[in-house]
Amino acid sequence: MNSPCERDPLAASISAVTPELENLFSFLRFPSVSTDSRHAGDVRLCAEWLIAKLAAMGLRTELHETPKHPVVIARNEHLAGRRTVLIYGHYDVQPVDPLALWSSDPFQPEIREGKIWARGATDNKGQMMAHVLGVEKTLRENGKLPVNLIFLFEGEEEIGSPSLPAFLLEHRDALRCDVIAISDTGMVAPGVPTLGYGLRGIACCEVILRGPKGDLHSGLFGGAVANPAAAVARLVSSLHGLDGRVMVDGFYDAVRPLEAWEREMWAKVPGVSDEDFLQVTGSPGLFGEPGYTSAERTWARPTAEVNGIGSGYQGEGSKTVLPAEAFAKLSFRLVPDQSPQVVMEQVKRHLERHCPPGVDIEVQVGHDGKPYVADPHSKFGLAAQAALRRSFGAEPVLIREGGSIPIVQTFRDTLGVDTLLLGLALSDAQIHAPNENFPVANFEAGIRLNQALLAELAR
Ligand code: BES
Ligand code: ZN
Numbered sequence: 001m002n003s004p005c006e007r008d009p010l011a012a013s014i015s016a017v018t019p020e021l022e023n024l025f026s027f028l029r030f031p032s033v034s035t036d037s038r039h040a041g042d043v044r045l046c047a048e049w050l051i052a053k054l055a056a057m058g059l060r061t062e063l064h065e066t067p068k069h070p071v072v073i074a075r076n077e078h079l080a081g082r083r084t085v086l087i088y089g090h091y092d093v094q095p096v097d098p099l100a101l102w103s104s105d106p107f108q109p110e111i112r113e114g115k116i117w118a119r120g121a122t123d124n125k126g127q128m129m130a131h132v133l134g135v136e137k138t139l140r141e142n143g144k145l146p147v148n149l150i151f152l153f154e155g156e157e158e159i160g161s162p163s164l165p166a167f168l169l170e171h172r173d174a175l176r177c178d179v180i181a182i183s184d185t186g187m188v189a190p191g192v193p194t195l196g197y198g199l200r201g202i203a204c205c206e207v208i209l210r211g212p213k214g215d216l217h218s219g220l221f222g223g224a225v226a227n228p229a230a231a232v233a234r235l236v237s238s239l240h241g242l243d244g245r246v247m248v249d250g251f252y253d254a255v256r257p258l259e260a261w262e263r264e265m266w267a268k269v270p271g272v273s274d275e276d277f278l279q280v281t282g283s284p285g286l287f288g289e290p291g292y293t294s295a296e297r298t299w300a301r302p303t304a305e306v307n308g309i310g311s312g313y314q315g316e317g318s319k320t321v322l323p324a325e326a327f328a329k330l331s332f333r334l335v336p337d338q339s340p341q342v343v344m345e346q347v348k349r350h351l352e353r354h355c356p357p358g359v360d361i362e363v364q365v366g367h368d369g370k371p372y373v374a375d376p377h378s379k380f381g382l383a384a385q386a387a388l389r390r391s392f393g394a395e396p397v398l399i400r401e402g403g404s405i406p407i408v409q410t411f412r413d414t415l416g417v418d419t420l421l422l423g424l425a426l427s428d429a430q431i432h433a434p435n436e437n438f439p440v441a442n443f444e445a446g447i448r449l450n451q452a453l454l455a456e457l458a459r
Pocket of ligand 2: 094158449
């Protein structure tokens with residue numbers, strides 16, 4: 001594959017856009033898909049491009065090898081007596097398939113309707129580059145930063161950050177800081193500054209059901225042996241009650257109840273009403289645990305999801321086959337104080353107990369991450385709110401997040417510090433899906449936000 005610079009037919013047309021956007025476009029052109037080993041070289045090239053960018057800004061850079069994709073570190077000159085702020089981001093992206101549903105090439109960013117369209121535009125390259133360019137602008141304007149800064153960028157977030165926990169332990173002293181800031185979360189509505197103070201955790205697995213030694217004629221053998229496709233359907237449907245509650249024994253035991261002040265506060269947050277959820281998702285109806293709003297269900301309640309399911313004939317027309325195998329890919333979103341390991345044990349027990357007769361079951365445990373919640377009114381939480389207020393000219397809203405950034409709780413466990421989640425991702429950003437996009441306005445606001453944040457955190 002050519003390097004992104006060689007296959008850059010847009011170079012001429014984007015010269016009309018700002019230098020900031022040109023930087024982001026170059027970053028977005030790397031197909032740094034971390035899960036796909038065919039893209040390992042692109043992930044590395046992206047890391048090297050970042051190193052060059054950060055070095056050109058006058059920062060001291062380090063590229064660290066890991067068992068998979070490199071970690072990029074950059075810092076300014078640290079002075080005694082100043083706050084140390086660590087800014088985290090990830091330069092890897094999710095796969096682009098189904099490619100046919102994209103309106104333009106996912107790795108050739110375009111601006112249409114005031115938005116940047118590309119894989120990673122919001123998650124996380126656009127938000128991350130806003131941090132980088134905010135720092136660049138402050139350095140250009142003031143010659144220095146108000147804080148000791150550590151940039152920590154990884155290339156494995158979308159595959160569960162397998163290398164980063166060990167990296168943090170190994171480099172704990174070099175990464176000592178007072179607070180961490182991340183722009184990799186949601187913004188409830190355009191122009192509404194949003195501080196996240198919680199993230200859900202996650203536990204993933206794949207269940208495989210095996211029946212006959214090979215596919216069978218369903219007329220000759222159907223009715224005599226168990227059908228793995230039917231069995232996986234039954235198994236998956238055992239996960240939820242008809243009312244939407246998760247039926248895994250013990251699943252809710254460690255769940256910390258929602259606090260009254262949160263429910264009251266969230267009821268006033270714009271852009272997250274049940275009607276908004278219907279509109280954004282295009283679903284014909286809402287469904288979930290009784291007794292909670294959509295925002296509460298996604299931000300503060302645990303859930304079980306089927307991310308993929310497969311078996312049997314998928315082609316045109318019919319084929320009378322009794323498939324030999326079936327699988328389902330499952331993930332469980334967790335809230336404080338659930339433990340991913342405990343939940344996965346509960347899930348395994350549930351799947352084994354509910355597996356229909358006549359098939360063998362295998363459960364492959366996948367990656368996981370702990371849930372996180374912090375006090376949005378802490379000293380640094382208030383500083384983040386002040387920065388949001390200043391850069392958006394509006395009162396920030398405080399939310400928790402349905403998504404997961406597993407390293408955030410690991411930061412707390414390893415470095416002993418909390419993380420400020422300064423989200424710029426809109427609900428229609430299509431992250432992880434075709435036609436991912438990021439408003440140019442959010443990108444520009446992110447640059448201003450970074451400048452205000454470092455100033456506020458320095459106080
Ligand atoms: N940036 C997202 C998480 C996110 C998005 C949080 C929007 C809140 C609002 C992150 O890159 C992501 O997708 N995380 C994965 C983690 C998983 C692969 C371990 C997720 O949540 O599915
Ligand atoms: Zn993501």
